[in-house]
Amino acid sequence: MRFETPHALKAEHDELHETLRHGTKESGALGAAAVAVAELMHPHFLKEEEYALPPLALLGQLAHGAVTPEMTDVLALTDKLRAALDEMLTEHQAIVDALEKLSAAAKEARKTEYVEFAEALTLHAQTEEEVTYPAAILVGDYVRKSLGVF
């Protein structure tokens, strides 16, 4: 069974990615700060789209009480997320630190769009820590319990 990152979450990632891509083309300290964020954010987003977000594709079906045997395929992803969780949170902290520098450089350059971007990405990371990652882990736990897989 294949699991696709829910469209709304993929669209949010793509929008953040696109804004940052513009930022990396800015000159001086602002551009350099954007590149520093991009170097941290890009590999992090790839990991999320590999194993942290696709399990959420099952939420709708699970909420309707529909559990099917092929859903056990999701356990490879949710086990990977659980194992990587500390590392993902450390990456968030590094990204947020880099965003503070980006925000300061954006204020200096009077480019408010990147101040807003820094706020949006910081909030995005917080949403993932409080909602997205725990929800993905619970998908795995629920599938495991429901199907009696250990």
Ligand SMILES: [Fe+2]
């Ligand atoms: Fe993300």
Ligand SMILES: [Fe+2]
């Ligand atoms: Fe993240």
